[in-house]
Amino acid sequence: MRRKLSAVAVIAAGLIATPSADAAISQVFTKTTTPLNCTVQANGQRFCSGSILSWDGIPLDVNVGFPPEAAPDGAWPVIGIYHGWGGSKLALNGTDAQRALTRGYAVFTMTDRGWGASCGAAMRTDARCVGKGYIHLMHNGYEVRDAQYALGQLADDGVVDPAKIGATGGSYGGGMSIALGALRNRTQLPNGTLVPWTSPLGKPMTIAATVPEYTWSDIAYALTPNGSNLDYVANASYLSGGHRVGVQKQSWNTTLYLGGALAGFYAPVGTDSSADITGWKNLTDTGGPFDGVSAAADMVSELTANHSAFSIDDSVAPAPALLANGWNDDLFPVDESLRYYNKVRAKYPNAPISMFHLDFGHSPRAGAISAADRAALTVAENAWLDYYVRGVGSEPADARGGVDILTSKCPVSGAGTRYHAASWALLAPGEIRLDGGAAQTIVAPGTAPSNAFTSGDVCTTTASADNASAATYKVPAATTAYTLAGSPTIVATLDVKGANDMVAARLYDVDGATQRLIARGVQRPVGAGAGPTQQVFQLHPQAWTVQPGHVLKLELLAQDSTYLRTPGSAAPQQSIGVSALQLRLPVVDAPGSNLGNGVTVATPAAKLVPAGDKLARDYVTEAGGSAGGTVGATLSLTMGAPATFGAFTPGVDREYTAATTANVISTAGDAALTVSDPGHLMNGTFALPETLRVEIAPATWTGPVSNAAVAITFRQHIGATDALRTGAYTRTLTFTLSTTNP
CATH class of the missing domain: 3.40.50.1820 (Alpha/Beta hydrolase fold, catalytic domain)
Incomplete structure (x- = not known):
C-alpha cells in the first residue's frame, strides 16, 4: 500500500540524549x-x-x-x-x-x-x-x-x-x-x-x-x-445502546492481516490473549453469529x-x-x-x-x-x-x-x-430532512452493489441504476448548491428477524446516469426478533458540496461486498422491513434557506439518544447553581431553595444530608436531569477531604408533556479526624437538562 499503511506524514519533533547539558551531543x-x-x-x-x-x-x-x-x-x-x-x-x-x-x-x-x-x-x-x-x-x-x-x-x-x-x-x-x-x-x-x-x-x-x-x-x-x-x-x-459485535470490514482486515503475516511477527494462535491477531481474524472471518460466543466477548474486551x-x-x-x-x-x-x-x-x-x-x-x-x-x-x-x-x-x-x-x-x-x-x-447549523414515505424491504441475500468502492477515490463514478434489492430513498435535485458537513443520520423503524443481520448504508451523489459514493456505514440492528423497532445510526461523516441538479440517494442493502463481510452460513442474512425512515443531512447552509425544487434547510431536529447514552456536551443546554432558568421554549429547569447542611460537628464521624428540589417541564419528549461532578465542599481556600455526593430521584421521567418535581439529595461525610473550619461550606453545582427522545 501507499504511505498510508507504512510511513506517516505530519509533523515531527524529536529526542536526543547527552551526558551533560553543556556538552555537545555525541x-x-x-x-x-x-x-x-x-x-x-x-x-x-x-x-x-x-x-x-x-x-x-x-x-x-x-x-x-x-x-x-x-x-x-x-x-x-x-x-x-x-x-x-x-x-x-x-x-x-x-x-x-x-x-x-x-x-x-x-x-x-x-x-x-x-x-x-x-x-x-x-x-x-x-x-x-x-x-x-x-x-x-x-x-x-x-x-x-x-x-x-x-x-x-x-x-x-x-x-x-x-x-x-x-x-x-x-x-x-x-x-x-x-x-x-x-x-x-x-x-x-x-x-x-x-x-x-x-x-x-x-x-x-x-x-x-x-x-x-x-x-x-x-x-x-x-x-x-x-x-x-x-x-x-x-x-x-462499542457496546452502548444495546449493540453487539459488529460486521468485519472484509477488504481492510484481509489487506492488513496479510501485510503483517508477510513482514511482521504474529503470536501463534491462542498463546497470548493480548495479541491474538490471527485468532481475532479467524473469528471475524466466519461472519458470525457472535452472540454468546465467549471468544468474541473476550476479543471486544481486550x-x-x-x-x-x-x-x-x-x-x-x-x-x-x-x-x-x-x-x-x-x-x-x-x-x-x-x-x-x-x-x-x-x-x-x-x-x-x-x-x-x-x-x-x-x-x-x-x-x-x-x-x-x-x-x-x-x-x-x-x-x-x-x-x-x-x-x-x-x-x-x-x-x-x-x-x-x-x-x-x-x-x-x-x-x-x-x-x-x-x-x-x-459546524452545521442547518439540516435537510427526507421522510422515507411508504415501507420498503431490504431483500436478503440481495445483490451486491455494482461497484465495491474499495478502489478509486471520491470522484470515481459508477452507473446510477438503482439496486433492486435495496431500500432506496432520494433527496430531490435542488436548484442551488448546498454543502453537507457532518454525519448523515438515519432514524428508522426496522423489522429485523435474525440476530446476525446487518444493514449496509450508502449515500450517493447522483448526476444523471452516473453516481459517486460520498458516505457509507453499517448497522448491526438492535431489537432483533422483537418486531418493528425504532433505531438510529449514522454514516461516516463527509464534507461535500452537492451541485445544482444533483440528487442524493440513500441505499440500504443486505450486503456491501467486498468492503463488508456478509453474514456467515451459520446464520445467514434475512430480509429486513424498513418503515418511518427519516434521513437527516447536516449542512453548513442556514436554516430557512430555500434551495429550490422543494428542498429547504431546517433547524436540526432533536437528537435521538439511545437508552444509556447522553448528549455530547456541545449539544446540551445547561442551567447552573440554585437559580431558576428557562432552557428553550419546550424544556425548562427551575431550582428550589438552596440546600443547607447546617453546622458540621468536629470530632464526630457522621453522614450529613441536605436536600432541595428541581422542577422540570418538558414538552419535547423524554427528559433527563443530571449533575456535574461536584467535587469538594469549600470554605474559602479550605476543602473538605471527601467529595460531596449528589443523588437525583427519579433519574429520568417521560413525556411527551410532563411537569416533574425531582428530589435532589446532597451527602457529605465528615470523619472523626477531619480538620474543620468554622463558617459556611459552599459548592456551585452545574445541572444538565436534556431531551432523550425527540
Missing part, C-alpha cells in the same frame, strides 16, 4: 543500554541510529536527530514520529523529520515491536524476541510503553526535556500518538495497572501535545463496526481496554490534541476522532482539543492528499506543537473544541473549501 542512550554514536551532518544536525533494548529486553531499532549544536546543547523539546502499519522508523533526512529539526525540535522515531529490526519477520527466532517481541496491535502496555521507555532514556541523558514531548504519526503511528496523549504522564503495565510515567532513573515524564493523523480511537469499532457510534453522544462506547485511546482511564486530562481524519478513509474515518473528542469534551470542557478534517488518509479511497490541503493542515499542526510543546506563539484559535474542515472535491488534487466552527455541534 552519544545517546548512555545510561541504561549500549550507547549510540551521533554523527554530525553537513548542515550541523546530529543523527544517531541503531538498536537499543526496551523495558523487557527486546531490541528496538531507533533513530534520534538533533538540530545543530546550541549553547547549552541539551534538554531539547522533542517530537516522536511514529510509523504506520508495516513500516519502520523514519529517515532523519526525510520530509517529516526535517520539518521538526529545522524548527528547533529533536526527533525520535523507532520501528515498532514486531516489525523490521525490532523483532520483525526475520527475527522471529531471535532469543531476544521469542515469546514477547511479536506485534501487540498498539497495546498500551507494549508498543506504547516501548516508546515511553526510550524517551525516558533520552531524558536521563539530559538531551530532551521530559516535559516538552510531542507525538505524531499516521494510521498505526497515529494510534501510538493518540494513546501517548491519553496516558499523558502515566505508563500502563501489561496487566493493565497504571503507574506514573518516569524515566528509568526516576524523572517524571509527560506528553505536552499530540497531532495524530488518520487513526482510530476504538480499534474494535474501526475494524468491526456495529453502528453504535453517534457523533452527538458523550460516550459512544481491543477496547488495551488497544484504544477511547478506553484509557481519563482521571487525568489528556494532553492537548489536534485530531485529523479523512472524509473518504474507509478504514479510520472521521468518526474515530469524534468519539474521542466528545468524551474528552464531556469531562474536560476546557481541555485543549481540536479537529481538522479533510480528504486524506488510507489509500485507495483517500490515498492522495492535495498539496493545498496538506499545506493548510501542516500550518495548523505546526502552530499546535509550537505552542503546546515549545511554548512559542499564541494559543491556536478555538483550541478548546474548535473544528476546521476542508471539503472533499473533484478533482481530488484541488483545494478543499475551508469552514471553521467553535465546536462540532456548531
Whole structure:
C-alpha cells in the first residue's frame, strides 16, 4: 500500500540524549543500554541510529536527530514520529523529520515491536524476541510503553526535556500518538495497572501535545463496526445502546492481516490473549453469529481496554490534541476522532482539543492528499506543537473544541473549501430532512452493489441504476448548491428477524446516469426478533458540496461486498422491513434557506439518544447553581431553595444530608436531569477531604408533556479526624437538562 499503511506524514519533533547539558551531543542512550554514536551532518544536525533494548529486553531499532549544536546543547523539546502499519522508523533526512529539526525540535522515531529490526519477520527466532517481541496491535502496555521507555532514556541523558514531548504519526503511528496523549504522564503495565510515567532513573515524564493523523480511537469499532457510534453522544462506547459485535470490514482486515503475516511477527494462535491477531481474524472471518460466543466477548474486551485511546482511564486530562481524519478513509474515518473528542469534551470542557478534517488518509479511497490541503493542515499542526510543546506563539484559535474542515472535491488534487466552527455541534447549523414515505424491504441475500468502492477515490463514478434489492430513498435535485458537513443520520423503524443481520448504508451523489459514493456505514440492528423497532445510526461523516441538479440517494442493502463481510452460513442474512425512515443531512447552509425544487434547510431536529447514552456536551443546554432558568421554549429547569447542611460537628464521624428540589417541564419528549461532578465542599481556600455526593430521584421521567418535581439529595461525610473550619461550606453545582427522545 501507499504511505498510508507504512510511513506517516505530519509533523515531527524529536529526542536526543547527552551526558551533560553543556556538552555537545555525541552519544545517546548512555545510561541504561549500549550507547549510540551521533554523527554530525553537513548542515550541523546530529543523527544517531541503531538498536537499543526496551523495558523487557527486546531490541528496538531507533533513530534520534538533533538540530545543530546550541549553547547549552541539551534538554531539547522533542517530537516522536511514529510509523504506520508495516513500516519502520523514519529517515532523519526525510520530509517529516526535517520539518521538526529545522524548527528547533529533536526527533525520535523507532520501528515498532514486531516489525523490521525490532523483532520483525526475520527475527522471529531471535532469543531476544521469542515469546514477547511479536506485534501487540498498539497495546498500551507494549508498543506504547516501548516508546515511553526510550524517551525516558533520552531524558536521563539530559538531551530532551521530559516535559516538552510531542507525538505524531499516521494510521498505526497515529494510534501510538493518540494513546501517548491519553496516558499523558502515566505508563500502563501489561496487566493493565497504571503507574506514573518516569524515566528509568526516576524523572517524571509527560506528553505536552499530540497531532495524530488518520487513526482510530476504538480499534474494535474501526475494524468491526456495529453502528453504535453517534457523533452527538458523550460516550459512544462499542457496546452502548444495546449493540453487539459488529460486521468485519472484509477488504481492510484481509489487506492488513496479510501485510503483517508477510513482514511482521504474529503470536501463534491462542498463546497470548493480548495479541491474538490471527485468532481475532479467524473469528471475524466466519461472519458470525457472535452472540454468546465467549471468544468474541473476550476479543471486544481486550481491543477496547488495551488497544484504544477511547478506553484509557481519563482521571487525568489528556494532553492537548489536534485530531485529523479523512472524509473518504474507509478504514479510520472521521468518526474515530469524534468519539474521542466528545468524551474528552464531556469531562474536560476546557481541555485543549481540536479537529481538522479533510480528504486524506488510507489509500485507495483517500490515498492522495492535495498539496493545498496538506499545506493548510501542516500550518495548523505546526502552530499546535509550537505552542503546546515549545511554548512559542499564541494559543491556536478555538483550541478548546474548535473544528476546521476542508471539503472533499473533484478533482481530488484541488483545494478543499475551508469552514471553521467553535465546536462540532456548531459546524452545521442547518439540516435537510427526507421522510422515507411508504415501507420498503431490504431483500436478503440481495445483490451486491455494482461497484465495491474499495478502489478509486471520491470522484470515481459508477452507473446510477438503482439496486433492486435495496431500500432506496432520494433527496430531490435542488436548484442551488448546498454543502453537507457532518454525519448523515438515519432514524428508522426496522423489522429485523435474525440476530446476525446487518444493514449496509450508502449515500450517493447522483448526476444523471452516473453516481459517486460520498458516505457509507453499517448497522448491526438492535431489537432483533422483537418486531418493528425504532433505531438510529449514522454514516461516516463527509464534507461535500452537492451541485445544482444533483440528487442524493440513500441505499440500504443486505450486503456491501467486498468492503463488508456478509453474514456467515451459520446464520445467514434475512430480509429486513424498513418503515418511518427519516434521513437527516447536516449542512453548513442556514436554516430557512430555500434551495429550490422543494428542498429547504431546517433547524436540526432533536437528537435521538439511545437508552444509556447522553448528549455530547456541545449539544446540551445547561442551567447552573440554585437559580431558576428557562432552557428553550419546550424544556425548562427551575431550582428550589438552596440546600443547607447546617453546622458540621468536629470530632464526630457522621453522614450529613441536605436536600432541595428541581422542577422540570418538558414538552419535547423524554427528559433527563443530571449533575456535574461536584467535587469538594469549600470554605474559602479550605476543602473538605471527601467529595460531596449528589443523588437525583427519579433519574429520568417521560413525556411527551410532563411537569416533574425531582428530589435532589446532597451527602457529605465528615470523619472523626477531619480538620474543620468554622463558617459556611459552599459548592456551585452545574445541572444538565436534556431531551432523550425527540
